[in-house]
Amino acid sequence: MxxxxxxxxxxxxxxxxxxxxxxxxxxxxxxxxxxxxxxxxxxxxxxxxxxxxxxxxxxxxxxxxxxxxxxxxxxxxxxxxxxxxxxxxxxxxxxxxxxxxxxxxxxxxxxxxxxxxxxxxxxxxxxxxxxxxxxxxxxxxxxxxxxxxxxxxxxxxxxxxxxxxxxxxxxxxxxxxxxxxxxxxxxxxxxxxxxxxxxxxxxxxxxxxxxxxxxxxxxxxxxxxxxxxxxxxxxxxxxxxxxxxxxxxxxxxxxxxxxxxxxxxxxxxxxxxxxGIEGKVPLNIEVKSTRPGYVYKPLTESDSFYYEPDENGEVHLKNVWEWNHTPEHTLWSLTEKPGVLRIHSGKISPNVGLAVNTLTQRMTGPACEMTVTVDGGRLKNGDYAGICALQGCYGFIALTKEEEKYYLVMVAKELDPVESIWGEPGGDRKPGREFGRIPFLGNKVTLKVYADFETNVDTAEFYYLDKGQWNRLGIKHQLYFRLDHFTGCRVGLFLYSTKETGGMADYYNFIYGCLK
The missing domain is CATH 2.115.10.20 (Glycosyl hydrolase domain; family 43)
Known part of the structure; x- marks a missing residue:
């Protein structure tokens, strides 16, 4: 191999x-x-x-x-x-x-x-x-x-x-x-x-x-x-x-x-x-290890979100996690409820790309899937909380609340053929397009994103768990590498508000799986 x-x-x-x-x-x-x-x-x-x-x-x-x-x-x-x-x-x-x-x-x-x-x-x-x-x-x-x-x-x-x-x-x-x-x-x-x-x-x-x-x-x-x-x-x-x-x-x-x-x-x-070898990069390569038998930590990880504060009382996320931008530390916590990543809303945002405190990991090829349980019991009307494939042409599945009722939605930004490789001038400030919506009884749900990076595929699909069965919501969404973000697609856990701030979402039991 x-x-x-x-x-x-x-x-x-x-x-x-x-x-x-x-x-x-x-x-x-x-x-x-x-x-x-x-x-x-x-x-x-x-x-x-x-x-x-x-x-x-x-x-x-x-x-x-x-x-x-x-x-x-x-x-x-x-x-x-x-x-x-x-x-x-x-x-x-x-x-x-x-x-x-x-x-x-x-x-x-x-x-x-x-x-x-x-x-x-x-x-x-x-x-x-x-x-x-x-x-x-x-x-x-x-x-x-x-x-x-x-x-x-x-x-x-x-x-x-x-x-x-x-x-x-x-x-x-x-x-x-x-x-x-x-x-x-x-x-x-x-x-x-x-x-x-x-x-x-x-x-x-x-x-x-x-x-x-x-x-x-x-x-x-x-x-x-x-x-x-x-x-x-x-x-x-x-x-x-x-x-x-x-x-x-x-x-x-x-x-x-x-x-x-x-x-x-x-x-x-x-x-x-x-x-190279005769001008070619070898498909298989071996290098003598300076520490044979060393066991490496994975470059991506699942997370139970149970963390112990250090000697200074600070909590540090695993090295595999990075925020989408500089986080607002007053709006997230791992200690308010043990075993939970809690994100508070403090900003009105038109889409997931402008959501503060989106927690990300790199995706992995040739395919990967990530699941997380979201508790949206304290969402405000107009809030979205879920899991996303984060890039300029993002896609996500989320729990949302409207007129005090809950829905599951799949939202994405499609590639606009008139956009340049740099994306929209000044950045994307429009809402994404909704491709799937169903009423949801309750406020706690397990969500999944599956990403396929086989040659010339680059797609993401979004699922929710219902009575032990995974059900897809929305479309198979096309992913791209463009210079508007200039990075590979990442998985992100997010909360953003479109109407009022003050909402909150809890995230449990993040599971990362590398496939194929």
Whole structure:
């Protein structure tokens, strides 16, 4: 059975390092909070989530989903992860604030100290050179190298600053996704571009130089889609094993599930990297584990919602959970009723995308199903509480209340053919379309979403449990990967109000199942 791609879930823009016998990887988390997910592995194939770099970023109105504002399609992306002289560094830009952020910590688990770097460095990569000088490389089409000051606050006065590579080909997307390294005494920069001719897909490139002041030369080094929809495997970092083998952790666009990690062997020929086996990414790959027998925590989990406060009286959700934006902490609880995730309503919202405190996990291919029991006994008229497939073209099943009566509804946003890949200008502020509605006696129900991510399928179906039987409500909803959210589809537990605030919903016994 093939094990490459190594993770069938949305972990894009990976950057990977090794510290002694342990590999660490960071991935883009966009608008989700906590952000900057950190994963750990001992064999580069199996991974577990161990921490996040930050709980909140700048707490702006958009990051909080205040009013009709949001940061969907923006936020944190393409971080650089480095380890230098006992300190971990994470550097990235946020496209909603237009800022560059640098976090550092002596412990990969945190806490992380935050600062800003003057300037905006798209798809940046840090390099700590042997002489303790620090550089940042970045850009799109034109790739620049800038020396930073000793405190990493911004460009060094009279420091090195130059364009090192410029994409001159017929391109849809110029060089970006930079990763800069010093290996065997030479400098290597990896990035991707998207050609307009030929295969017309994402391609991995590499350029090298004897010095940072010298000429960088090179070209394309991997052009392969693993037989999947002409989706090129590219963009990410490289890392060596303790035994001296080299691998690239790249990603591949994989439809609505998102952008999924792919591991590619790297060989050195005449001091230049060669990726893949005869130009192809292997479907099966093995890497010697530095800790054989280690048992990894799953990347997705069920949750009973029984949590014990820590020594400070705080409750921390499992690392697999992330909120859709910065949460409003006064409006959710795991302690008001043990074994229950409780969400309170504090905002009027036109649709689920603008609902505060939607709790999410990544979906998993090739198929997955998630169930949860919802108690809507304290919903207000116009409230919706349920489980969703969260993306721009979302779908959900929910318990709702109208004129003091309960209904089950299936609601979705269909793809509008006149919309661009970026979605509606200014974001989607319209209600979704209702595809199913039935009266419901009672206020407590078990709901399910089933998602199928087989090649060219990308659909979600929604069910409710009645007398031990699962019944589908509404349509089989088509899912998409678009740039309005720029993330893979996620499962979300949500509550939102359309008429008045003050309602409340309880969520019990979340069960996550990976299928096929």
């Amino acid at each position: 093939n094990n490459n791609p190594i993770i069938y879930s949305d972990f894009p823009d990976p950057d990977v390092i090794r510290v002694q016998d342990t590999y660490y990887m960071i991935s883009t988390t966009m608008h989700f909070m906590p952000g900057g997910v950190i994963l750990r592995s001992f064999d580069l194939i199996h991974w577990e989530i161990i921490s996040h770099v930050y709980d909140e970023l700048d707490n702006t109105p958009g990051q909080r989903l205040a009013g009709d504002s949001s940061i969907y399609g923006k936020g944190m992306w393409a971080a650089s992860l480095r380890y230098h002289k006992g300190t971990f560094y994470v550097c990235f830009v946020a496209n909603d604030t237009g800022k560059t952020y640098l976090y550092h910590s002596e412990d990969i688990m945190g806490p992380w100290r935050k600062q800003n770097v003057r300037g905006f460095y798209h798809d940046c990569s840090l390099l700590f050179d042997d002489d303790d000088r620090v550089y940042i490389v970045y850009g799109n089409k034109e790739i620049y190298l800038t020396e930073l000051d000793a405190d990493l606050n911004g460009p060094k006065i009279n420091g090195l600053h130059r364009m090192i590579v410029k994409d001159k080909e017929d391109i849809r997307l110029g060089y970006e996704g930079s990763h800069l390294y010093k290996i065997y005494g030479k400098y290597y920069i990896f990035f991707i571009h998207w050609l307009s001719d030929g295969t017309g897909r994402r391609v991995e490139s590499c350029f090298s130089s004897e010095s940072l002041e010298g000429e960088f030369t090179g070209g394309d080094i991997l052009d392969d889609d693993m037989g999947y929809n002409n989706a090129g495997v590219a963009q990410g970092g490289i890392v060596d094993t303790p035994d001296g083998e080299w691998y690239a952790m790249l990603f591949q666009d994989h439809g609505a599930i998102g952008r999924i990690p792919v591991l590619v062997p790297v060989f050195w020929v005449d001091d230049f990297p060669v990726m």
